[in-house]
Amino acid sequence: MSLTLYIDSNYLSPYALSAFVALREKGLAFTPVPVDLQAGAHRTGAMSVLSATLRVPTLSDGEFHLSESSAIAEYLEDTCPGPRLYPADPKQRAKAREIQAWIRSDLLPLRMERSTEVVFREVTPPPLSDAAQAAADKLLRAAERLLPPGAAHLFGEWCVADTDLALMLQRLLRAGDKVPERLAVYANAQWQRAAVQEWVALGRKSRGDQ
Amino acid sequence: MSLTLYIDSNYLSPYALSAFVALREKGLAFTPVPVDLQAGAHRTGAMSVLSATLRVPTLSDGEFHLSESSAIAEYLEDTCPGPRLYPADPKQRAKAREIQAWIRSDLLPLRMERSTEVVFREVTPPPLSDAAQAAADKLLRAAERLLPPGAAHLFGEWCVADTDLALMLQRLLRAGDKVPERLAVYANAQWQRAAVQEWVALGRKSRGDQ
Numbered sequence: 001m002s003l004t005l006y007i008d009s010n011y012l013s014p015y016a017l018s019a020f021v022a023l024r025e026k027g028l029a030f031t032p033v034p035v036d037l038q039a040g041a042h043r044t045g046a047m048s049v050l051s052a053t054l055r056v057p058t059l060s061d062g063e064f065h066l067s068e069s070s071a072i073a074e075y076l077e078d079t080c081p082g083p084r085l086y087p088a089d090p091k092q093r094a095k096a097r098e099i100q101a102w103i104r105s106d107l108l109p110l111r112m113e114r115s116t117e118v119v120f121r122e123v124t125p126p127p128l129s130d131a132a133q134a135a136a137d138k139l140l141r142a143a144e145r146l147l148p149p150g151a152a153h154l155f156g157e158w159c160v161a162d163t164d165l166a167l168m169l170q171r172l173l174r175a176g177d178k179v180p181e182r183l184a185v186y187a188n189a190q191w192q193r194a195a196v197q198e199w200v201a202l203g204r205k206s207r208g209d210q
Numbered sequence: 211m212s213l214t215l216y217i218d219s220n221y222l223s224p225y226a227l228s229a230f231v232a233l234r235e236k237g238l239a240f241t242p243v244p245v246d247l248q249a250g251a252h253r254t255g256a257m258s259v260l261s262a263t264l265r266v267p268t269l270s271d272g273e274f275h276l277s278e279s280s281a282i283a284e285y286l287e288d289t290c291p292g293p294r295l296y297p298a299d300p301k302q303r304a305k306a307r308e309i310q311a312w313i314r315s316d317l318l319p320l321r322m323e324r325s326t327e328v329v330f331r332e333v334t335p336p337p338l339s340d341a342a343q344a345a346a347d348k349l350l351r352a353a354e355r356l357l358p359p360g361a362a363h364l365f366g367e368w369c370v371a372d373t374d375l376a377l378m379l380q381r382l383l384r385a386g387d388k389v390p391e392r393l394a395v396y397a398n399a400q401w402q403r404a405a406v407q408e409w410v411a412l413g414r415k416s417r418g419d420q
């Protein structure tokens with residue numbers, strides 16, 4: 001297995017983070033290749049040949065190329081040994097997939113107004129619009145239902161949906177928006193995982209503000 | 211197994227269609243329950259108790275409740291016998307998941323300007339904006355790369371991503387937008403599948419324009 005992960009060169013894509021963490025948590029050796037999205041390198045460079053959808057992250061496993069972070073994590077789970085990325089229990093695995101799909105397709109006003117620059121670059125954003133506040137409220141209500149009281153993880157032990165949910169909560173936490181205490185504790189503990197901290201450090205290094 | 215599928219009462223959600231088709235293709239008995247989204251029934255009625263994310267489709271399997279159409283299809287695949295919803299080959303399965311995740315998270319201007327009212331209600335929309343045209347071009351380029359020449363299915367035989375991709379292409383076809391011939395043939399053949407036609411008929415019946 002010769003694995004390459006194409007990621008955004010400014011380390012801001014939450015989905016590139018998710019795929020990066022999945023590879024690290026599986027304990028797999030891989031080569032991260034930063035792609036300059038601002039320069040359009042995903043549309044013109046090597047990646048445009050590999051990814052029909054021109055999106056980061058894209059994983060190359062030899063001659064096989066795969067985009068979409070959730071599909072990448074599932075592929076690693078299906079084909080690689082190592083620690084699980086998804087719960088073994090079918091119902092818990094289903095809920096992990098629900099959370100991944102939901103985070104990627106809903107809450108757009110929140111994702112816009114609390115971009116990952118807030119999370120990774122300590123940019124301080126203006127107050128939330130009504131639409132983004134409604135999305136934030138929905139996120140927090142759903143997270144309170146999905147995360148068992150006092151739990152460090154959604155499903156007993158870490159899964160990739162924990163990292164995705166923690167990133168969503170960090171959008172609010174880093175902006176100073178109100179987050180219930182137990183969700184803040186959860187999100188901050190998830191943020192300390194080695195693979196997440198490695199990603200954070202790579203972003204800092206790429207900006208020269210180490 | 212006692213299965214209930216909560217769907218939108220006007221039969222316009224492409225994701226409710228996808229979950230409906232998944233259940234039918236598996237040959238599973240289930241009760242479809244229309245939810246009036248316009249009246250806010252997903253936020254106040256029975257569904258708000260079942261779905262933390264307040265989204266249709268939501269599947270109930272006894273006391274287990276699951277939202278997000280892709281998670282629902284995966285859950286059925288993991289737990290039910292019957293015809294496959296995803297390819298057996300891990301790489302093909304990965305690409306099917308890529309397509310599902312991509313369609314649900316990209317091409318937003320196209321999804322806005324070619325809503326499923328165009329597909330299911332023969333509403334004729336205005337010409338595409340530049341942003342939506344760019345999204346349409348991206349969809350068509352990707353579809354041409356993903357669908358082998360002359361193929362009736364993405365991966366040799368039907369999988370749930372075929373229905374999802376065909377729905378995306380129907381947004382353009384029904385509006386009279388330009389679609390390469392072989393993609394049109396593919397999308398129209400997919401549209402004839404019994405489960406899709408059943409959904410189309412349910413929508414017509416709900417509007418009294420049978």
Ligand SMILES: [Ca+2]
Nearest residue numbers: 015055056057
């Ligand atoms: Ca992406």
Ligand SMILES: [Ca+2]
Nearest residue numbers: 163190193196
């Ligand atoms: Ca983590």
Ligand SMILES: [Ca+2]
Nearest residue numbers: 225265266267
């Ligand atoms: Ca939905």
Ligand SMILES: [Ca+2]
Nearest residue numbers: 373400403406
């Ligand atoms: Ca079909």
